[in-house]
Amino acid sequence: MQIEKIADTVSELEDVKRKFEENIQDDFGRSIVNSFFIPTLKNIKSLEEAIQTADGEERAVKEMLQKARAVI
Numbered sequence: 001m002q003i004e005k006i007a008d009t010v011s012e013l014e015d016v017k018r019k020f021e022e023n024i025q026d027d028f029g030r031s032i033v034n035s036f037f038i039p040t041l042k043n044i045k046s047l048e049e050a051i052q053t054a055d056g057e058e059r060a061v062k063e064m065l066q067k068a069r070a071v072i
Helices: 002-023 027-071
Strands: none
Touching: 002 027
16 A cells, blocks of 8 residues: 555656656756755655565564464
8 A cells, every 4th residue: 555655646747757858948947857846756766665565574484473372
């Protein structure tokens, strides 16, 4: 659920960035893209990867707990 929301946010932000770049072709517009959109997208994508990693680790821990319970 969280990953889907983040993926949607990334997609929407990339679309806004693309439209912004199409409409503004001056140094100020490029500055906004370079100082806001690109770093923000990178941060959101990093967050998405971290959540995916945490979800995988959570599944692994749950699996280990199930195995431990089966042994006990």
